[in-house]
Amino acid sequence: MNLVVQKFGGTSVANAERLFNVAQIVTDTYQKGNNVVVVVSAQGDTTDDLITKAGEINPNPSKREMDVLLSTGEQISMSLLAMAIERMGFPVISLTGWQAGFLTDSTHGSSRIRRINKERIDNELSKRNIVIVAGFQGINRYDDITTLGRGGSDTSAVALAAVLHADLCQIYTDVDGVYTADPRLVKNAKKLDEITYDEMLELASLGAQVLHNRSVEMAKKYNVNLEVLSSLTRNPGTKIKEVVKVEKMLIRGVARDNDVARISILGVPDQPGIAFKIFSQLAAKKVNVDIILQSIGRDNTKDISFTVSRSHKQLALDLMNEINENIGGKGIICDDNISKVSIVGAGMATNPGVASKMFEALTEANVNIQMISTSEIKISVLIELADSEKAVNAIHAAFEV
Amino acid sequence: MNLVVQKFGGTSVANAERLFNVAQIVTDTYQKGNNVVVVVSAQGDTTDDLITKAGEINPNPSKREMDVLLSTGEQISMSLLAMAIERMGFPVISLTGWQAGFLTDSTHGSSRIRRINKERIDNELSKRNIVIVAGFQGINRYDDITTLGRGGSDTSAVALAAVLHADLCQIYTDVDGVYTADPRLVKNAKKLDEITYDEMLELASLGAQVLHNRSVEMAKKYNVNLEVLSSLTRNPGTKIKEVVKVEKMLIRGVARDNDVARISILGVPDQPGIAFKIFSQLAAKKVNVDIILQSIGRDNTKDISFTVSRSHKQLALDLMNEINENIGGKGIICDDNISKVSIVGAGMATNPGVASKMFEALTEANVNIQMISTSEIKISVLIELADSEKAVNAIHAAFEV
Incomplete structure (x- = not known):
């Protein structure tokens, strides 16, 4: 029997219809004979609404009380998802962060996971229950509620997958995988079947906001098989792992970051x-x-x-x-009228000429390069903001990714 | 130093303005040198909204998951109240049911409190923190979240007052005390300064919905000094205790119950x-x-x-x-076109003629009595529904309460 951890973000559980869509994905996985642990975020705008509510009371509340408030968001979505799965006739139980054994440090608002006591989850799985866990939250050594901050639910899911030795950790989101470039920017951007942790880390830090780096770093450290996919299309997503199949592709993707x-x-x-x-x-x-x-x-x-x-x-x-x-x-x-455009690919370290090919494409597109930075698997250039879309398309075409 | 437990219901914490009103009451009490433990209900319609939300997903959800969902209501209000008190510059900490040590049985939806581990609260009080506790909730021996059902927050407050040996347990509500009759029904109904537990129990069971019987029973058992008062008027309320001052009043109140x-x-x-x-x-x-x-x-x-x-x-x-x-x-x-009208008073046991005085008043008001029931401190009659208002007024006038 395989164990699959599935994480669903706020848009995936935003309303009753979406919750039943998620329940369908979860129970399909369960019915194939897998044990399933589900990690959920708060529904849609719940977290923002709670922050607004707090702001009306106190513009500068303590982070401890903010964590108490915000952690209710996942508690609501996890219980509603459990009710949806119950209605479909499957055995299910929801667990808050502390019930699921998430112990963190005391940095309220951006805690780090220290340990997961997995007894309760193991116990529920042994009864063949589908286990739903509130993402983003835990408790510190004083039993105070903490939250993990940005990317917290992804991190909860990967940490659980690591501790439970899950066979797969699926991160369901509103895009259906990692692309060779932003599909809104580059018409023939292609979805990647696979990508290495390092490539994903570089892409994420370059503004491809599919997964938070924190969760990818943890997945790399504990060798968790990750998959990013859409909760709406039900298509295969992008697998993130240590070694990927050898492909002709020199580079894995072109990314743009305007926040520079x-x-x-x-x-x-x-x-x-x-x-x-x-x-x-x-x-x-x-x-x-x-x-x-x-x-x-x-x-x-x-x-x-x-x-x-x-x-x-x-x-x-x-x-x-x-x-x-x-x-x-x-x-x-x-x-700040600039943009950073980068290419990422583990293959470039052993392929000379990648940088010159990139610069050639930019020259032909008449894009001036202001600064250059390189790493083992990444080349970034700083260019004028107005040129960024042109640059991404020119590079994407040059490498035929 | 005295210890006061103060409980605030849903209408008392319904919005930001009300929360600051509560914060004022709490900090006034604190500033007089008292230690203060506050028990809060969920804000206004929160619980009903959550029930509606659940109903859209599953018309018959498990009670366990319902408890997970509903318990977020108090968690939200307690953190918001803590933020209000923080803003006023006072040291405060909020605790969920499990953090405050509430252990219950496993009857989800209507659990009984088994034990309160008071270490955490004692610890916070010793630091001179104002402690806010989520009412209505606890956990069972498996660490599952439970709720106490109807009257739950009142019960939480009284149980805390008992365990902490509080000097006073104040139940703040939207009426300013216990009256000799429903003021909407009887023009010159009077607020009682004091009433015994037994009288309160009889009145509550007769439809005077000020306090849930469960909390009064617990207060009687552990001899907790209760006071019912309004969070809006700041007037003295009604004290509920074992022995009250001897008064001329033969009866403590006249109550009507149409749910018969x-x-x-x-x-x-x-x-x-x-x-x-x-x-x-x-x-x-x-x-x-x-x-x-x-x-x-x-x-x-x-x-x-x-x-x-x-x-x-x-x-x-x-x-x-x-x-x-x-x-x-x-x-x-x-x-079911009937009404039950009752008089309650610990004094009637030793005063013959109370029943006949009640019947005389009803006869003079031309009200026909269908059934009669009596206890040590109560006489109830069953009459036609249309006569109930007339009957309550006639009896109230006859006894000059």
């Missing part, structure tokens, strides 16, 4: 420790820096450029202005 | 065991019988009459028709 701002600090004295000073201070303020580029020095100065997400732009600018004054720099330039 | 149906089975053979047969079968079907009257036999037969609540009428009628055939009775009469 580039900041440059000019005329920095060419002394040791300057870069450390800049980036340690950004790190201290929890500003995530992505691409870093340092120009070759001239007149004993250099220019240092880096990118941050737009929400961190102002914080980074304030810091840089301060540093600029302290070290006698020549000023700060900021540009 | 009278069923008579006629021409029953005058043999031993007949009454047992009738009432054991009613009991087996969980039909609560109130007043019972057996006519003096004639021609070796007798008539047996009893009253039930209207919701049990059909079930009782079906049973009686069956019994009537089996024993060769002369038929069944049913009347």
